[in-house]
Amino acid sequence: MAETGTQGTTRGTSGTAAHRDRPPTIRDVAELAGVATSTVSRALARPDRVNPRTRIRIEEAAAELNYVPSSQARGLSSGRTNAVAVLVPDITNPFYFDIIRGTQHQLKAAGVTQLLVDTEESSEMELDALHKMRKSADGFILAASRLTDAQLAEVSQSQPLVTFNRASTSAPTVMIDxxxxxxxxxxxxxxxxxxxxxxxxxxxxxxxxxxxxxxxxxxxxxxxxxxxxxxxxxxxxxxxxxxxxxxxxxxxxxxxxxxxxxxxxxxxxxxxxxxxxxxxxxxxxxxxxxxxxxxxxxxxxxxxPIEQAGRVAVSMLLAQLNPLSGSATRQLAVMPTHLTIRESTGPAPR
Amino acid sequence: MAETGTQGTTRGTSGTAAHRDRPPTIRDVAELAGVATSTVSRALARPDRVNPRTRIRIEEAAAELNYVPSSQARGLSSGRTNAVAVLVPDITNPFYFDIIRGTQHQLKAAGVTQLLVDTEESSEMELDALHKMRKSADGFILAASRLTDAQLAEVSQSQPLVTFNRASTSAPTVMIDxxxxxxxxxxxxxxxxxxxxxxxxxxxxxxxxxxxxxxxxxxxxxxxxxxxxxxxxxxxxxxxxxxxxxxxxxxxxxxxxxxxxxxxxxxxxxxxxxxxxxxxxxxxxxxxxxxxxxxxxxxxxxxxPIEQAGRVAVSMLLAQLNPLSGSATRQLAVMPTHLTIRESTGPAPR
DNA sequence: CAACTTTTGGCAACCGCTTGCCATTTGTGT
DNA sequence: ACACAAATGGCAAGCGGTTGCCAAAAGTTG
Structure with missing residues (x-):
């Protein structure tokens, strides 16, 4: 602290700044801004928790260093991974690509990473993924889950999830009508x-x-x-x-x-x-x-609207993860359907 | 610090062990097996670094607790994330489905998580993703990258990547013939x-x-x-x-x-x-x-063989990440092509 | 200007796991 | 049985953040 004054002049110490060797850490930012790491952390997470002036200083430092917080470290201490896993039975199936596109969009908008998993139509793989990833994902979206009701109930007990095209009393669901x-x-x-x-x-x-x-x-x-x-x-x-x-x-x-x-x-x-x-x-x-x-x-x-279904699923999951004020999270969304008549149907032969 | 000792005992407070409340940590396993966490870590990572007997004990403990190491924590300390990001210009495009399927398979086989990113045909988004994820992915696969040669060269300098269908002198490439x-x-x-x-x-x-x-x-x-x-x-x-x-x-x-x-x-x-x-x-x-x-x-x-191209790309990236004995990593793979003649071509009209 | 409330920022303890280094054990050769 | 090398396991210092708690600083009030 006592040196802060000096530091203003110091500047030159490090000689040429911004060595591009290793990605900058929060410490580098703190140093550059002349504050403690905790302050940097706050400035970035809850801006109104720090003085506007220091916040700006920190933001500038961060920008100059091109700082990107490590999601890993963040996850470790905060307990959140900022990632959501999407489990589909078969990546091959174009149907799921629409879903994936929807989830991808919505997740990206929320700044959440999507972890895509192909469960190959197998409930074991599904359970396995659910288990293995429980620490690396904040929540799951199960598309056309192959799990039994009991399994689903159990899983949904311990981790936030929403199912798609798989009714469930234990977890929020989005399905098509x-x-x-x-x-x-x-x-x-x-x-x-x-x-x-x-x-x-x-x-x-x-x-x-x-x-x-x-x-x-x-x-x-x-x-x-x-x-x-x-x-x-x-x-x-x-x-x-x-x-x-x-x-x-x-x-x-x-x-x-x-x-x-x-x-x-x-x-x-x-x-x-x-x-x-x-x-x-x-x-x-x-x-x-x-x-x-x-x-x-x-x-x-x-x-x-399959893609939209994906979006809705994400929204429901996110709502579940960040219980907002009041409004109970929706438990069921039903997507409308309509028959698109093209040329594969015609009058019955006589 | 002085209280650390006390704390050690405090632990037991919770009484009955193995409460299924929070996922078990390496500490729980260590405790159950009666060893230090470092030993557990080793038993799991380099089995021959510990005595076979203790290893077995540890494995049993881990199994009993249903222990799954936190990839987050692991990544933090080891510096590796065990994840690879796959960037495609357009998730919508079925062509990339095949690539994704290929990478997904190969990555899963290697126990690596796939982070899928849609760059929406934009080089900015591509750069952005590359930058934002540099800490959360060990490497990148750029499918049909829209980056300029210069950008590509710069990026490949700081992070392992392989390009697909985008020639590059600076990074390994797999392309179709x-x-x-x-x-x-x-x-x-x-x-x-x-x-x-x-x-x-x-x-x-x-x-x-x-x-x-x-x-x-x-x-x-x-x-x-x-x-x-x-x-x-x-x-x-x-x-x-x-x-x-x-x-x-x-x-x-x-x-x-x-x-x-x-x-x-x-x-x-x-x-x-x-x-x-x-x-x-x-x-x-x-x-x-x-x-x-x-x-x-x-x-x-x-x-x-698009799907195979995806596989090959992953292999090349993985090889780059774990430089194995001897063999220099391959810098270029060219997938064969052939013309599949169906019915949209015929004799020229006269 | 004293007394008191808010703001603001630092300290330090983790989060769960890895790893370099060192003290013990155990094994080997003679 | 003895000296020495190899195998084994623990300690503790991080990795890069977050956060509860507290003290200093700044703002209010009468």
Missing amino acids: TPSAIIQALEHLASLGHHKVCYVAGPPTSWSNQMRWKVFEEDATKRGMEVHRIGPYTPKTTSGAAAADAAVRTGATACIVFNDLLAIGMLQRLKARGIRVPEDMSIVGSDDIFGADFCNPPLTTISS | TPSAIIQALEHLASLGHHKVCYVAGPPTSWSNQMRWKVFEEDATKRGMEVHRIGPYTPKTTSGAAAADAAVRTGATACIVFNDLLAIGMLQRLKARGIRVPEDMSIVGSDDIFGADFCNPPLTTISS
Whole structure:
């Protein structure tokens, strides 16, 4: 302290300043600004906790040194990592890319790092990641989680998370309005005169798959349609061939398919077999992924603001992490859906 | 300081151990195993540095406590973060999906966390990320970097990185064999009788765009073809319409397009305008992204093992980070390419 | 101007783990 | 059994921040 006065003149001591060797630490900034590290820390974290004049001095010093606080160190002492992990079952699937894009955007806006994890459709990997990363992420977003209700409940007990397309009573959830979507699709098919419909199932552990089938069966039955179900199939285009063949065998004239990937695969197979879409068979996909608009024929599918869903998920998670004043955090967000009618559906063959 | 001793005993206050409240630290493990934390640290990091018996004891303790070391703390003291940042210009672009998938796989295999960053085609954001994350990532993978040579050189000086599809003398690079690919494509077009060809350009700051054009011009000229060039266009399907219209105006009978996204967009526009592909115009894309095989017509395109490129990039980066015995780290990897001929190319119209 | 309240900034103790250095043990050769 | 080398484990000093607590400084009030 006594030397502060001197220091003003000192300046030259260090000779040429700003050696670009090692990244500057908070200490360097403190030194340059002539204050203690704690003050620097405060100036940056809670600006009104320090005198405006010193704050400015510190800010200038920081700017000059091009100081960037180490998130590592910060995390260690503050207990927060400023990172959020996003777990998806399959990075390969374009559907999740929309989600990822959404989360990425929103997280970046909040200055939070995104840790992307591919769980490869496996609940073990999911649990493992959840466990391994509990110290390195402040929260998790589980897209289409494959965990059981019990597992989910347990996990959500110990770490903040929000699920996407996976209902849960224990954690905030954002999901797309599947029931309404399926009903819209059936309505559409019914109006085209279809009586025999088939649901092409995806992964049994997928909650949304279960929901879709449930609603499909209920509503189709209510309409007096003949309902079939085939599957489960891995939700990839490559499974489409098998699915298409099976679908044809059921005698159904229209299929609602678990997702677009599978649907597009079916389209390819049907074309190869010379079965015309939609003349001989109508196909409805789900998710409206990249490609659904330019495949052949363009796919009628269930659209939903997926990217926005990602954003919402992040918002909900962040709200959970920083409990703001008053307002209880929202526990459920349902994204609207609508049927995008393109060219893979048409009048039932007679 | 004097009280430290007291504190040592205080610990027990909590009575029953292993409360599942807070995640266990290295201290808990040490205590359970009856050793010092340093020993635990070693047992886990360099197993042969401790006695096998104690190591086992420690491992058991760790297992019982379900101990996972804090990567934060580890990073702080060791100076390594065990994370690698992957910067892509546009998360939206399926081309990068493949890269990301590749890097993700390889990184996971190495136990390294992937930090995904979307730089939105902006060199500023790229620099910014590079700067902000220098403390939180051990290295960087720059996919299709938009940085200038000078910037790249400077950055690579201070942090380990490898570039993908962006030549650089200052950093290891993995790229796809563009020249050969373009030549293959021109050969293909020539054999179909095309004489007037057009290159549809992508982002001017894209190195691979520049390369493609360069080789295109050289080789096409050498073949005595009439060469056109249009663009630049943003590499998205939505830019395809403008590109298609411009391409038609050039009078060319075949186009080689910067990437598949743009090419698919052109396909859509051409179809809308009633211009038949490939009868009236042939289109060759590049990258063979998801969707290129099922668009209408399926796109003839330049394929390359993109996912593998991502893997290789990671390997090169990791090699750079852990300079192993002897073998100098590879500075350049060139991924092979081949022309995947589908249905968007055909004989030149007469 | 004294008495008292606010501001402001420094001190020092962590956060959880790594690592250089040193004291013990244990093992080896004769 | 003895001298000496190798193996093993603990101590303590950080890594780069954050934060509770306290003292000095500045501002208020009558």
